[in-house]
Amino acid sequence: LGQAYAKAGQMDHLPVLLNGYLAQTNISPDDMLQVAQLYMNMGQPSNAVVTLQTSTQRFPQDARSYYSIAMIFASQNNAAESVPMLAKAIQITPDFRAKAATEQVFGSLHGNPQFEQLIKSP
Numbered sequence: 001l002g003q004a005y006a007k008a009g010q011m012d013h014l015p016v017l018l019n020g021y022l023a024q025t026n027i028s029p030d031d032m033l034q035v036a037q038l039y040m041n042m043g044q045p046s047n048a049v050v051t052l053q054t055s056t057q058r059f060p061q062d063a064r065s066y067y068s069i070a071m072i073f074a075s076q077n078n079a080a081e082s083v084p085m086l087a088k089a090i091q092i093t094p095d096f097r098a099k100a101a102t103e104q105v106f107g108s109l110h111g112n113p114q115f116e117q118l119i120k121s122p
Contacts, residue, residue, distance in 0.1 A: 063092035
């Protein structure tokens with residue numbers, strides 16, 4: 001329904017709908033990622049981060065939310081927030097190490113010693 005509202009340009013209906021949806025305790029990590037993506041598509045990265053942070057609390061072993069938060073912060077040139085989230089994602093899912101090394105959005109972190117240490121092979 002949220003995607004339909006967005007496509008129809010009825011953005012004023014979305015915040016209430018999405019907040020109500022996120023309040024449900026039975027939604028999956030995939031659903032939370034979709035809501036975060038919808039917020040990003042709406043140009044609301046702060047709401048996307050809040051959604052993803054909620055996901056990390058509900059699903060602490062799902063590395064995708066940590067990785068997505070890291071991507072958002074990296075896109076804002078915020079290494080101080082991005083690197084710890086990326087570290088957590090890599091700790092849970094080591095395959096994210098290689099992905100982060102080539103992910104274009106992390107370009108702003110190249111040259112950051114903490115980021116460089118993270119993407120080196122263990």
